[in-house]
Amino acid sequence: MWKRARTSRRKGDEEHGFNPNDYISRMPDDILVSILSKLSLKEAATTSNLSTKWRYLWCQTDCLDFDANDELDKIAVDSKLRVIERPKYINWVNRVTRQHKAHTIDEFRICFDFDKSSKCAIDKWVEFAISKRAQKLELDLLENGEMLRQTERNYVLPTKIFDKSVRLTSKRRSLTFPKTVFSKEIGIKFLKHLFLKCVNVSEEALLKLLVNCTALQQLSIHGSGDLVNVKISGKALVLKYLEIVFCFGVKLIEIIDSNLESFSYLGPGITIKLDDVPRLQEISIGEGYSGFENNVFGQISCCISHLQILTLDIYRPEEDVKFVCIPELPKLRQLILKIGAWDDDSLLEFTSLAKACPKLQRFVIQLIWMSPAKRRRKIRHAAKHPHQHLEMVEIVGYFGRTSDLELVVYFIENAIALKKLVIDPRYQVLERTPIGNDQLKNEKAARSCAKKQLEPRRPKGVDLVIL
Numbered sequence: 001m002w003k004r005a006r007t008s009r010r011k012g013d014e015e016h017g018f019n020p021n022d023y024i025s026r027m028p029d030d031i032l033v034s035i036l037s038k039l040s041l042k043e044a045a046t047t048s049n050l051s052t053k054w055r056y057l058w059c060q061t062d063c064l065d066f067d068a069n070d071e072l073d074k075i076a077v078d079s080k081l082r083v084i085e086r087p088k089y090i091n092w093v094n095r096v097t098r099q100h101k102a103h104t105i106d107e108f109r110i111c112f113d114f115d116k117s118s119k120c121a122i123d124k125w126v127e128f129a130i131s132k133r134a135q136k137l138e139l140d141l142l143e144n145g146e147m148l149r150q151t152e153r154n155y156v157l158p159t160k161i162f163d164k165s166v167r168l169t170s171k172r173r174s175l176t177f178p179k180t181v182f183s184k185e186i187g188i189k190f191l192k193h194l195f196l197k198c199v200n201v202s203e204e205a206l207l208k209l210l211v212n213c214t215a216l217q218q219l220s221i222h223g224s225g226d227l228v229n230v231k232i233s234g235k236a237l238v239l240k241y242l243e244i245v246f247c248f249g250v251k252l253i254e255i256i257d258s259n260l261e262s263f264s265y266l267g268p269g270i271t272i273k274l275d276d277v278p279r280l281q282e283i284s285i286g287e288g289y290s291g292f293e294n295n296v297f298g299q300i301s302c303c304i305s306h307l308q309i310l311t312l313d314i315y316r317p318e319e320d321v322k323f324v325c326i327p328e329l330p331k332l333r334q335l336i337l338k339i340g341a342w343d344d345d346s347l348l349e350f351t352s353l354a355k356a357c358p359k360l361q362r363f364v365i366q367l368i369w370m371s372p373a374k375r376r377r378k379i380r381h382a383a384k385h386p387h388q389h390l391e392m393v394e395i396v397g398y399f400g401r402t403s404d405l406e407l408v409v410y411f412i413e414n415a416i417a418l419k420k421l422v423i424d425p426r427y428q429v430l431e432r433t434p435i436g437n438d439q440l441k442n443e444k445a446a447r448s449c450a451k452k453q454l455e456p457r458r459p460k461g462v463d464l465v466i467l
Helices: 030-037 043-048 069-077 079-099 116-131 170-176 179-183 201-211 301-306 348-355 402-412 437-457
Strands: 063-066 105-111 137-142 193-198 219-224 229-235 241-245 254-255 262-265 271-275 281-288 308-316 335-339 362-368 392-396 420-424 463-466
Touching: 063 079, 069 079, 079 116, 105 116, 105 301, 105 392, 105 402, 271 301, 308 392, 335 348, 348 402, 362 402, 402 437, 420 437, 437 463
Parallel strands: 063 105, 105 137, 137 193, 193 219, 219 241, 229 254, 241 262, 254 271, 262 281, 281 308, 308 335, 335 362, 362 392, 392 420, 420 463
Antiparallel strands: none
């Protein structure tokens, strides 16, 4: 007669709270920690209740992402909840940093509505991340979790943190972190990715970042009120990706003799100087209300010949915009346009940008509207222009207006190599507040309209995807 096999118990099983049939708990700690790192921080922490074996495993994870989306959604609806939720968030982060056991971490992310009133807590967290040799540090301090605040209320990035070596006082050390962490000086040479939103970064702080963070590859600054001049120069810098967004005090961005590969700027019209940037292959830019202030193409002229990806943010296109001075972009593979499209005015003028890219493979146009208008009029047709290499076209924010349809018809008729046409009717204005019934009805109607308008027009061999 078949009998259940006896499971031998190893010494120490009982004292560690093992179930003899729990083979997962018998895995090496490094494997278990790797598994926990795939969970959210809150999910990983709950595993401490499984057994004594699991109690502190989550404290060794190398990704500390303090995401609080649910709480931020509530604050977006009722800002009064900020007073209640902020202390809870601070206590959560402090509790985790006190218990954390690993000597190093890969990522440290703060994502909550904080201003300068929480400076003391944020300073400690930044110091903690650097002391743990974090490779990625993100401070996402957007108001209500979704918008920029008045810059004078922003948290200010302390310059001293990014000195080459800093010793914390014994008082600060004992209050916040394990003493063993501070047996050596804090090093910032491991930081590779830095993302700052609603954080004021002074020119002094930026200079220290660039000089002392010798491994820094990616820098993103949103909504800083202290920056005026941004200067990047010297092949010694390993910086590859630079993003400056809505820093309204910036007057000049100068990038000279640099290994930069990707540059993004969105904000008022400013002076941009690019020179000797042979590796710069990706640019995202939008200047001023129209997006084309200060001769955008002239400002990026030094890299036109080798540019491969270009994103243009044209929030409010001028009625008489004429693309008569567009230079040829001989190596451009991807063209992405973000356009404010409230009215049903024709968008065919923007196809001239695609015509200037003889090697274009992917064209994306993102239509951003609050309440789109529809007008009854005949479909216009632009002059024919064969796009020999264009394989994918994406129309995001498609609503079924005449202007939307005539844009799709243009590419169906002219993109000789077209393989895939993606239509996304979803609302493009990102908000934390729940999507209303009217918006849902609009999306449903747009999706139905897209099927009715485009399926009969779909060329043979082209994959039509309606999201």
